Amino acid sequence: MKRGLGIGAVALALVAAAWGQDGRRITAPPDTRTQLDLQHYYLPRDLQVALTALELAYPEFLRLESFGRSGTGAELWVMTVARKDGIEPAKRPAALLVAGLGLDDLAATEQALYSIVDLVQNHARDDAVARVLRDCTVYVAPCLNPDLRERVLAAVERGEAPASAGEEPVLLERNFPVRWDPLTTERAGPYPLSRPESRALAEFLILRPNIALVQRYGSASSRTSVDFGWPEADVRTHRRIAADGLLDSVDSVARREGALLSFAYEQTGAFAFELPSLARVGAEVLPRVDEILPLARSAANSTLRLLSTLPALELSAAPPTALDPQTWQLDLELRNTGRLPSASELGVARFAVGAPQLELSGAQLAGAALVRASDSVAMALSVRGAGAELPQIDGGAVLRLRLFVAGSSGATAVLNVRTPRAGSARVDVVLP
């Protein structure tokens, strides 16, 4: 007996030891299919080659496409990272990672590139990665300003200061349509989205209502928060997530008119964060080449923690209760297992996010109610046809629903809940 217990303990210890402190199986190698060197900076054309090589190496996870062109005609690339089997990526909760807007995040391109590599190489040995790839979609735009990158890297190679090569008459980070003010803001452009890069990104973002989260990379540490009159709940969510992930939330970085994160939040209601991955680099535009990889690894860890906060739905049902031979009561629990709500309050207020929709097939929906957590009182929900509109669900919260359905004994009622930014969930209930 003692020997058995001892062997068991050893086995458990071995299993525990097999998991690294970051949740990865430390004895399982990464799924490396292509070599990517991160000890140098990538010129835009080399970046394209690297991205293409990744896409070819990991076809089950990656799709590379251009979403526009820069001022000189260079392609703007975005990599869609999502396991391709399963729910269509456009219908999963999504995050958008953007790097390389300006001088202050020029070196973040390699970090964004590494984030892609980190996800696809660890799909089999990291449960958090596997979950992100299975349930979410990650759009990575590693270089939004290839023209700037080309100029600055060339200047550095010639021994010149990067700042002079990085001068731009219009800054991308002032060119988004949020509090854009030509009277007081310099280099904001003749009008918002006057630069083709900012316009392309804005259109990309608007056309993807499933993007719940936007992250860019930055070099500054937190600044004093500015009160823009945003909903309190959203501000709390931003700060809570930011604090856990060592990020800057949008309210602390939204200090300038025309900024990307402010636009992402105020126009689309997406939660927006800046990863101060270059903060310790200080005033240098480009860290030393031997710093690229460690910075990228650190950034990737933070990014993965952020991606893990995306909302996700689980739907479960208790055994149905017969009210009469043809009518049943179904008690359901709809859980948001992510830390972010299914929509921000501002997104709802600005009609950027629709309400979750419940749909029933296989039976007839006679009525629906929301069971209050506080007192278990059922409050009727409006039903339209075979469906009902549900309220948004906070991160980690549970909605208890009570449905009244008409159906024959033995029929299978299929219940689907769909949301623009928290994906969908389904449960089948057999009417006994």
Add this chain to the structure above:
Amino acid sequence: MRKNSKRERSAAARCTHSLLVLAAALSLAPAHAQRADPAPPAESAAAGVQAPVRPAAEAPDAQERPAADQTGQPAAPQANAPQGNATQGNALPGPGVPTGPSTTPPLSPLPAYEPRYRGPSEATLWCDALERAAPERVRRFDLATTRDGRVTPALEIATPGPIPPAQRPTVIVLGALDGRSLAGAEAALATARLLAEPTFALAPGLCVIVAPFANVEALDVCAKFGVSDGRTSRPVDDDRDGASDEDGPDDIDDDGRVLEMLIEAPDGAWMLSEDGRWALPAHTGPGMRFERVREGRDDDGDGRFNEDGPGGVDLDRNFPIGRDGPWADPSVGALPLSEPVSRALADLARGRRCFAVLLFQGRHGALAAPGGCESLERWAQDDRELYELLGRAWSRLCKREFAGVSSLRAARGEVAGGAALDWFAASCGALALELAPWGPHVDLAPGSAAQPARFDASAPAALVGVRRGPDQAWERWLDERGGLGYVRWRPIELPGGRRALVGGFEAWTVDNPPSEVLPRSLAGAPEFVAELCAQAPQLAFEGARMERAAGVVRVRASVRNRGALPTGLRAQSASSSAEPLRVRLELPDGARLLAGTASVRLDVLPGGALSRELEWIVLAPAPATLRLMARGGWCSDVVQELAE
């Protein structure tokens, strides 16, 4: 990416065929004949060069030459002249940007302009005819193509000269960008006709672009029905129910007219006047409140009426300044400048040295200055005197009473966020004005007590015993017509028992005058534009001289604005494309500047004003030839050579 229109392709073909003939006939520099690239040509032979002035010690007569000599040869183009693409400075040919004089030989006299209403298609044909009749002065081009494939026609009018029109200070005249003011479109057409007249002396340093029907989609509707909501044809889900354009206006009472409805609503924003004739903004106090909508049924059964009619985006709310987001009102567009026409206008204005932008539209009958939102209203105060001057000119030429100049917000009686006027002023530094050919006091009988042409939004909402609304500004005019054009509110019952009133203004009343009144409403409008062009600022050097003492030359000069208008706006904007006025001293090889700066910035020069005297000290071997160049603001460049 927009494809070149058939018109552009055929125009390009004609140009290639007739290039040499035209160049010989007009004595143009070869670079000006290129049509494909609107980038500034290489430095050509001296243009805008004033006759060399000898140093004071040698000059028998140091008086400057009269202004007329300065206009014969405008200044040489600059390497950093405004580019065609406003965003990146790339010299990409923009859609429909004209690149040179027409090569079409004249076929007929200028088409007459008749003051009557017409639709966009007929206006386009008229513009084509104008070009055919005066190809040396008029170029017809396509400003933009709408989402449904309609072309927005425009005319470029310029006196032939060595400086390409695209490089001249430009006046942009827009007709009815609001999509409602058909009279404004006609005013723009009439203006084009006047400026294209060979006997009209449009200064060779100026270019005028006229887009008479700037909002072809809405104006098409307006021409057919006498009224429109001013919106483009892009489907917009105004009520956010997942369907677009499913609940528009209807003739609910089958009287052959679609008027307005006042629907009883406890939180409505409207009330009736005491006599029941007028709808006015709701005030505190007893009285039924109403919601005001177009006449019609609740086609989509959502309890609201006509909240999602056909179209679209309001072009005059699609500009970036003071614009609310689509969450507040979908008619502003999903993004600023989301519409092809508004974007094309913005790129055109930013790609030019924009002197003035004149919007013929509105129902206030007066001149309105920038200030659709509070921030722009404050910003525009710096130039109040200039706007007053022009407001008086407008009133004089149109023979209307001058009652001061209002901001756009005050003129319209409501906040005008996203207005094009504000953006043209703030982002282009242009003299931007809204000129309304039509208003409540335009057609009053002589001796009639004039009504204020506009509703003052800042006025107290309720005066003791008197409650007035913007509709009542038209009371006198309607009374003089026996009430014709206005239907008194009469009750109607809506499905579900809701009570409402139907009535209000008929077509061809407030937005556009009845056809018989159109000529009177247009009178003076083209002349205002002509006078503005004639008063455009013009720079000239005065007292330019050089004096040598051994190897050192002392150069002095002042700059005078010989025009009646200033050289720019006083109000400054951080992101404006307007160049400040600068004087630059160009040195020959071997010369060195010992004192002074090569480029000196000057403040805005009022009309007729002389700048301070500028001075430089140059080390230059004798004999030296120096060049002074004045550039910026709303002016053509002017160059003066100083030679020993």
